[in-house]
Amino acid sequence: IDKKDWPKHRSAQFILLVENLKSLYSSFDRLVKGFYEDSFILARSNYEAFIKTIFISCYPEDPYACITNRKNKNGIKLNLTNFLKQDLQLKWTDYSIFSSYSHANQYPVLIKAIEIQREGQKEAIALSFKFDKKLFEMGINQLKFLLFVNMKMIVTFFVSNHKNTLIEKMFEKAKRLIYLGEQSMLFHQKEYWPMVYKDTDDILKMMERAEKGENWKEAWKNIRNRTI
Numbered sequence: 001i002d003k004k005d006w007p008k009h010r011s012a013q014f015i016l017l018v019e020n021l022k023s024l025y026s027s028f029d030r031l032v033k034g035f036y037e038d039s040f041i042l043a044r045s046n047y048e049a050f051i052k053t054i055f056i057s058c059y060p061e062d063p064y065a066c067i068t069n070r071k072n073k074n075g076i077k078l079n080l081t082n083f084l085k086q087d088l089q090l091k092w093t094d095y096s097i098f099s100s101y102s103h104a105n106q107y108p109v110l111i112k113a114i115e116i117q118r119e120g121q122k123e124a125i126a127l128s129f130k131f132d133k134k135l136f137e138m139g140i141n142q143l144k145f146l147l148f149v150n151m152k153m154i155v156t157f158f159v160s161n162h163k164n165t166l167i168e169k170m171f172e173k174a175k176r177l178i179y180l181g182e183q184s185m186l187f188h189q190k191e192y193w194p195m196v197y198k199d200t201d202d203i204l205k206m207m208e209r210a211e212k213g214e215n216w217k218e219a220w221k222n223i224r225n226r227t228i
Helices: 010-019 021-032 036-058 080-087 094-102 106-119 133-158 165-186 192-211 216-227
Strands: none
Touching: 010 021, 010 036, 010 133, 021 036, 021 133, 036 080, 036 094, 036 133, 036 192, 080 094, 094 106, 094 133, 133 165, 133 192, 165 192, 192 216
């Protein structure tokens, strides 16, 4: 990738993306082998990297602040949950799911406890390995989304020059894969994923406008009012 046209904060975003790709690969490996909880835990780092990349475009003057979990030059410290729910006003549930599994598998533990309280203990509480259609599908949807997000960001923000013949072919293939992935989720049977994909498209538009010097909050308000 030719980096000569990058703004100063782009390197921080690129490092975030690259250093969290391996966990995405590992997450898929765990998922297809039936370790659903491990898959969600591993996917969390890539999801956090995506949100931090957005935050950096909003506050580009101090890009490493959110990576080191400190306040930036504006005195603002990234709180990932608040950034999604309060600042962007998104109805995304992915991070809470990832977090619940990262904290001692809180979600499945509570589900099991509630089930026993309501219906009594019907079978032994023990280590078990079995296919779970719901968790498998949940994992596939999450990983499809993260793959889409990573590829979309690469094409939108990182590939500033793709006129080289080899790169051009890869660039066009990437755009085609992005389109196919996006369409498959826009027509998902559950309403949640089409909403998330449309929200993501708005987010990337906001990032582009913010990086051209526009106040990100005003850009976001304008984009969301226009799309309602």
